[in-house]
Amino acid sequence: MVILSEWLAAQLDKESAEPAYRQLLQLMQQAILTGRLAPGARLPSSRTLAGDLGVARNTVLHVYDQLGAEGYVISTTGSGTYVADTRPDSAAVSTPTPASAPADEDDDASGASPRGDMSMRGQRLIDEAGVSARQWGAFMPGVPDVAEFPARTWSRLQARLWKSANHGLLTYAPGGGYRPLRRALSDYLRVARSVRCTPDQIIITTGIHQSIDLAVRLLADHGDTAWVEEPCYWGARSVLQSSGLKLAPIPVDDEGLNPREQDLRDPPRIALVTPSHQYPLGMVMSLARRRTLLEYARQHKVWIVEDDYDSEFRYGSRPLASLQGLDESDRVIYVGSLGKLLFPGLRIGYMVVPERLAATFRTGVAELYREGQLMQQAVLAEFIMDGYLTSHVRRMRTLYGERRQLLIDAVTRHFGDALPVMGDEAGLHFVLGLPDHADDRAVAAAAYDAGVIVRPLAAYYSVRQARKGLLTGYACVPHEEIEPAFATLARVIEEHALAKPEKRRRAG
Known part of the structure; x- marks a missing residue:
């Protein structure tokens, strides 16, 4: 660990405009990817490394958190932080080209094909x-809230450029x-x-x-x-x-x-x-x-x-x-x-x-x-x-996060844990899981007729559908419209996806 600290200290440039956090993160990623830090190696405590490098402990804590989020390290409570084993699977990457496609005799030592980069x-x-x-409305996936776009700022910038002719x-x-x-x-x-x-x-x-x-x-x-x-x-x-x-x-x-x-x-x-x-x-x-x-x-x-x-x-x-x-x-x-x-x-x-x-x-x-x-x-x-893009993204991330939570809360109020919510950690939608017997295409069509837009998960499979569900967007739905819109969707789901098959046949 002393060697690691010495190496990091020698590489950090405290006079650089690049923040110490970003420098340290990149250096530790480099050390792991190149093998300087071997899989299983224990990292020094955040307090120790901060002291050795002369940086704030929060800087090291943020670096360790990001390394963990990206899979470079594994943290165990009470044990410490260790380098994860992310080495490529040799059996996968070394899979040979089929015998029916022999290597060209003109391939050079670097592995470059005579075909080159271009088709x-x-x-x-x-x-x-x-x-x-x-496109727009509850619960259209993948659509941002354009009503929150800083149109006045955009208009001012545009007017200035037009004025210059x-x-x-x-x-x-x-x-x-x-x-x-x-x-x-x-x-x-x-x-x-x-x-x-x-x-x-x-x-x-x-x-x-x-x-x-x-x-x-x-x-x-x-x-x-x-x-x-x-x-x-x-x-x-x-x-x-x-x-x-x-x-x-x-x-x-x-x-x-x-x-x-x-x-x-x-x-x-x-x-x-x-x-x-x-x-x-x-x-x-x-x-x-x-x-x-x-x-x-x-x-x-x-x-x-x-x-x-x-x-x-x-x-x-x-x-x-x-x-x-x-x-x-x-x-x-x-x-x-x-x-x-x-x-x-x-x-x-x-x-x-x-x-x-x-x-x-x-x-x-x-x-x-x-x-x-x-x-x-x-x-x-x-x-x-x-700087307007960065500030807008920051503001919308907070807004979309609030709407995401409101929609998840609505799912929980109507269905408890009967319907899983998948893929909600990021983006502008999540997948609301449906029972295996459900026809998500039919549910989506019925929801559309009721005034709610969702997309069937079936539409995204090309061979066979492994899961049933609905892509449910929240970004473009105002806070106050989420609960009533989901109540409409919930009625459709109860009728078309949660009812017993024989009951659905009688209803038809």
Whole structure:
């Protein structure tokens, strides 16, 4: 432990503008990931380490809490804090390529395939490019409360930009988007989501759908395989299918994506995952699974598309770090959107691509979509740089947390513990579990007729439905409307999901 303290003390830069908390967190993560701190090693007490480093004890306590939240360490009451064993599963990451697909003799020592980074379709698109350099109500899931958006602030910023009459903001967007916005997003993502990137690696899009579509068009060919979580967001699944990819549904469990042995024997070209908040079930991918997936992607040249759709809204703990921040092999394409943070009609999203692909993606987005909205992008850049985004997210996290609790309380009042609430630790919705005999599609349809919007969990499964439930959103429902709206939903559930099967037949 003395060695650890000495090493940390030598690495900490107390003159840096980077807070000591963030420096110490990154150093300890590095020590664990590189093996300097071996699995099972006991960490010094927070008081001891704070004294050795000359920092506040609360700083060390916050670092230990975050390490625990992200799975780096395990704390045992009365025993101490120990480094968790998150080493990649060697049996999984070393799964050989099937004998029917022999290795190419031209593969170089680094493992790079002659196929390279681009798909044939993507490469053809770039080679032939002609571009120059130059919804709402209870309980709709995934929709923020747009009534709480600081419209006056946005309007003031927008009026200032319009007043300057910058003609450059009224034409098509340059490849990649408005550079000041990319710079602002780069700074925001580094702090809020632990994403490692430069402004040049950020591509501005109209949202997650377009980001996924662009990645698929440039990195995969018709007939290539894509891993998708089972269940997964139907919109993303539709984008992949429409692009001609063969989908391989991979089951999820309490630790996130859990590929089976047969899945590992056939590496996909693309793996679409929601590691920080699985959609729709809400679990977090464990650090061990994250590291295994990254190593598997490195060995088998898999592109990982990380959909980080609403991870800023986490209740009771800090937002978890991105998968991209752990990636040392540049195999992760990170995609996000401002729609759930601000308002869906904004239609501004972003993707973070490996540096070697940045120029390719800038050309691709301009060639395929002829992007615009530069004025909106400029307003958003000012909004972020002036600190309004951070303060808005902080305020909405508190508001959504209150509404989440009100809705959970309503569930408890009506059903006790008969219906489980799943995936409520983060995001803008949770899944309200239903009995195995229930038809969640029929329940959702009946609720819609009664004036309440919920989504059936069945809609998110592609092969078979393992669980029955309703995606129930709370973000866009005012506090005072939650109880009466849920009372309506509860009556529908009692009639269509909790009644005995024979009673439902008689009623029909």
